[in-house]
Amino acid sequence: MIKIFIDEEPVEVEEGTTVLKAAERAGIHIPHLCYHPAFPPEGSCRMCLVEIEGFPKLELACSTVVKEDMKISTKSERVVEARKAVLEFLLAEHPLDCPICDKAGDCKLQDYYDEYGLFESQFKETKEKKEKKIKIGKHLILDQERCILCTRCVRFLKEVTKTQELGVFHRGVHSCVNIYDGAVIENNYTGNLAEICPVGAITDEDFRFKTRTWFLKEGESICPLCSRGCNILIQYHAGFSRFELPKRVYRIKARENPEVNGFWICDRGRYGYSYIDEGRTDQIILNKIERENVLTRENISEYLGEKIKSVASAEKASGIALILHTWLSNEELFLLHKIFRKGLKVEKIFFADLPQGKGDEYLLTSETSPNRRGAQEIGFDIKTVDLDALAKGTDFLLAFGPFLSGLFSLKDLKAALDKIKRKVLFSPHSNELDSLFDMVIPVALIAEKEGSLTNVEGIVQDFQPVLEPPGDSLPEWKVLSDLGKELGIDSDFFKKFPTPETILSEMGKTIPFFKRKND
Amino acid sequence: MKEKVLTEHFGLENLHKIDVYQKQGGYRATEKALKKMKPQEILEEVKKANLRGRGGAGFPAGVKWSFVPPTDKPKYLCVNADEGEPGTFKDRYIMSHNPHMLLEGIIITSFCVGISVAFIYIRGEYEAIALRLEQAISEAYEKGFLGKNILDSGFDLDIYVHRGAGAYICGEETALLESLEGKRGNPRLKPPFPASVGLFQCPTVINNVETISNISHIILNGAEWFVKQGLPKDGGTRIFGVSGMVKNPGIYELPLGTSLKDIIFKHAGGMKEGKKLKAVIPGGMSAPILTADEIDIKMDFDSLIEANSMLGSAAIIVIDDKTSILDVLKVITKFYSHESCGQCTPCRIGNSWINKIVKRIAEGKGKKEDIDNIVRLASNIEGNTLCPLGDAAAMPILSITKKFRKELESQLQP
Numbered sequence: 001m002i003k004i005f006i007d008e009e010p011v012e013v014e015e016g017t018t019v020l021k022a023a024e025r026a027g028i029h030i031p032h033l034c035y036h037p038a039f040p041p042e043g044s045c046r047m048c049l050v051e052i053e054g055f056p057k058l059e060l061a062c063s064t065v066v067k068e069d070m071k072i073s074t075k076s077e078r079v080v081e082a083r084k085a086v087l088e089f090l091l092a093e094h095p096l097d098c099p100i101c102d103k104a105g106d107c108k109l110q111d112y113y114d115e116y117g118l119f120e121s122q123f124k125e126t127k128e129k130k131e132k133k134i135k136i137g138k139h140l141i142l143d144q145e146r147c148i149l150c151t152r153c154v155r156f157l158k159e160v161t162k163t164q165e166l167g168v169f170h171r172g173v174h175s176c177v178n179i180y181d182g183a184v185i186e187n188n189y190t191g192n193l194a195e196i197c198p199v200g201a202i203t204d205e206d207f208r209f210k211t212r213t214w215f216l217k218e219g220e221s222i223c224p225l226c227s228r229g230c231n232i233l234i235q236y237h238a239g240f241s242r243f244e245l246p247k248r249v250y251r252i253k254a255r256e257n258p259e260v261n262g263f264w265i266c267d268r269g270r271y272g273y274s275y276i277d278e279g280r281t282d283q284i285i286l287n288k289i290e291r292e293n294v295l296t297r298e299n300i301s302e303y304l305g306e307k308i309k310s311v312a313s314a315e316k317a318s319g320i321a322l323i324l325h326t327w328l329s330n331e332e333l334f335l336l337h338k339i340f341r342k343g344l345k346v347e348k349i350f351f352a353d354l355p356q357g358k359g360d361e362y363l364l365t366s367e368t369s370p371n372r373r374g375a376q377e378i379g380f381d382i383k384t385v386d387l388d389a390l391a392k393g394t395d396f397l398l399a400f401g402p403f404l405s406g407l408f409s410l411k412d413l414k415a416a417l418d419k420i421k422r423k424v425l426f427s428p429h430s431n432e433l434d435s436l437f438d439m440v441i442p443v444a445l446i447a448e449k450e451g452s453l454t455n456v457e458g459i460v461q462d463f464q465p466v467l468e469p470p471g472d473s474l475p476e477w478k479v480l481s482d483l484g485k486e487l488g489i490d491s492d493f494f495k496k497f498p499t500p501e502t503i504l505s506e507m508g509k510t511i512p513f514f515k516r517k518n519d
Numbered sequence: 520m521k522e523k524v525l526t527e528h529f530g531l532e533n534l535h536k537i538d539v540y541q542k543q544g545g546y547r548a549t550e551k552a553l554k555k556m557k558p559q560e561i562l563e564e565v566k567k568a569n570l571r572g573r574g575g576a577g578f579p580a581g582v583k584w585s586f587v588p589p590t591d592k593p594k595y596l597c598v599n600a601d602e603g604e605p606g607t608f609k610d611r612y613i614m615s616h617n618p619h620m621l622l623e624g625i626i627i628t629s630f631c632v633g634i635s636v637a638f639i640y641i642r643g644e645y646e647a648i649a650l651r652l653e654q655a656i657s658e659a660y661e662k663g664f665l666g667k668n669i670l671d672s673g674f675d676l677d678i679y680v681h682r683g684a685g686a687y688i689c690g691e692e693t694a695l696l697e698s699l700e701g702k703r704g705n706p707r708l709k710p711p712f713p714a715s716v717g718l719f720q721c722p723t724v725i726n727n728v729e730t731i732s733n734i735s736h737i738i739l740n741g742a743e744w745f746v747k748q749g750l751p752k753d754g755g756t757r758i759f760g761v762s763g764m765v766k767n768p769g770i771y772e773l774p775l776g777t778s779l780k781d782i783i784f785k786h787a788g789g790m791k792e793g794k795k796l797k798a799v800i801p802g803g804m805s806a807p808i809l810t811a812d813e814i815d816i817k818m819d820f821d822s823l824i825e826a827n828s829m830l831g832s833a834a835i836i837v838i839d840d841k842t843s844i845l846d847v848l849k850v851i852t853k854f855y856s857h858e859s860c861g862q863c864t865p866c867r868i869g870n871s872w873i874n875k876i877v878k879r880i881a882e883g884k885g886k887k888e889d890i891d892n893i894v895r896l897a898s899n900i901e902g903n904t905l906c907p908l909g910d911a912a913a914m915p916i917l918s919i920t921k922k923f924r925k926e927l928e929s930q931l932q933p
Contacts, residue, residue, distance in 0.1 A: 092868055093871075124879075124886075148864070168861070171686070172856055173861065
């Protein structure tokens, strides 16, 4: 560790740290546009210039490495003037079309102007004309006039995807980012380009003109669309309810986590969010049930407990069957394992997930659900559904998830399920399966509940609810916590109504894999 | 007695041919260096000679070479023959009149630093000179001065000529490296400096043509002799390129420290008939301008710095009283606006902005606040850019607006 001074405050940082990172550690934001922590410093935007004692010129914070006793000023008059100057240069040529720019509200140039600029424009000349709408990829539109030549996009395609579709063409004030002749940006990570663009030069058609950023709130979550467990931000519409909005979620963004996904997410995770708002079941569906008048989300567990108890106790293990999936959280799978596998000794436990997809060699895995590893670590033998074995001698079926319909024809499913006396489905989405069950209980998605997932590499990651579960939807863990109590299994554990937090800590006690460092 | 060093034999018929060059004592320095000297001795001699870079920055060549770290990686020499600074035309005289003198310098420098591949990055427009260099190189291979085991010393060297594609910025050493690697000629962020991370990420020495051409003379005649040709801290002669409104424009090899007044009025024959001296740009277009009464000055690195200008490439542009200073400013700002690589913000947009204002003034639409605005913008470019092009552009603009403000103001709308 070495000691430096930033704005006269002593700061201890590791040797080899850059001024920009050292300042960030000290809670001082040095404005920057071209610098992105994923790439080596570029030094071209000149926004991060700072004053360092003993240096005649202003120096770049992004690339200058700190030295013992270095005295750095990030707020001196010279620094503030230089920052203003860079902003003035950029804004001279940048179109002032914020009212129709999707980046407005989320734009670094706009933010910095608010913070350091606020000058009257002295630019009385004509701005350069460049291309305004170049389609560079499936979702991506490039506006060269808005571009400030930070080259983050060019460097992303060079260093991350290594596909190099974009380059800088021409020179001087005519310089512009453009796509090489005949090229199209086609890879699994294109959406990151719009996200790392500090201004509105690359916009995303999935988001373009759909809403304004200031109507959105965001919450941290984990992407469930493969087993990588990329950290994401879910941006959703909040308030302004006088408009009938078609959906809640408007955008998924990457959230930095060096251990899991670095700074990026794949296009599947970014654009595949429609499942959150589309095709949801939000009411309990009762097809064939005795007590329909009184069944609500409050007494579901009571009802289920009663039915499970009614399976003749000698046949309990063989009379009950379970169909699970690996979108369930660690906690939910643990409760299921505790109640059914350990408690009731049920052997007919099958898993119905989406079929395997195509992974890549970077983030996207071939598994299409987020918690297969968690299910394995908890002790489940992940067997796919065998309809004959499922139906044979089964009195009571508890099925989770909508994925069964993708695995078998409706006819085969109906034939098998008709042999089972009672069957209940927990699903967030409605589909043709619904009619085959006595009742369908709507459940929350990962974006709507609390829990944890174990990614493909065995990293356990928590998530918190970002959105409200729609209608009567419940998180599965709530139903299962109640059900455990109802059935009187491990009463010490269940009587306290376990929550995801206490469940995970219980898991750590019994399964070493889930033991956390600070437990 | 001070004498001509580099241009001594210029004009001799077929000097560019190796036989003629050898008759004048050519390649004796190479033989001496490779057979009788150790690399360390050569380095000490060059350091003692106080040979400062002739490209513009004036960095001592020996010191630059000594920055090359010991390494297992290949090392490279790049000779900067991009000669793009407006007003400068000395290197092309050296290369076309006496290419072997340059090759000798390359051989000795490479031997000294431990380099086995050297490049001459030559300005694209110098097509005929590039061909002449190629011919000289093949002659040198034939005579065994290039290739494997040169003069039985165990030292190998290959030289390649690489033609640029016409960008001023590629004369900036790191942009030159990028261009040589086949990329867009954008300057690199420093550090690391090319001496440690240069061409293809390997340690690289980059020197100007004139700098390298002095090496054989230092080896042959010694550092002491070389220092005597110039000044103690600034050894050797300098090739001054005089252009503009003088009677005899051309190149003049003179000792460093020769007075600017003498160069213009004695060596270059004074002003053309009927012309009066108005201003001089003393070191290539990026050097701050001197007015007619500031020319009683010694032409060496330090004296010009004292006068708030610079020796740069020693290209002297003489401006007469009939030339409008606004026209001078227009040419300068157009050049830098055109040649900015566009990588960093202040240079990319600042130079274009200033040029747009100057053009507007020239159209008769200048406003009162325009000069102040130009000064402000140029000051915001100076010192804040990624490479020296920003300063190179700002310095002449700032000096012209300061020294000729009245004349510029007279061009504004009332």
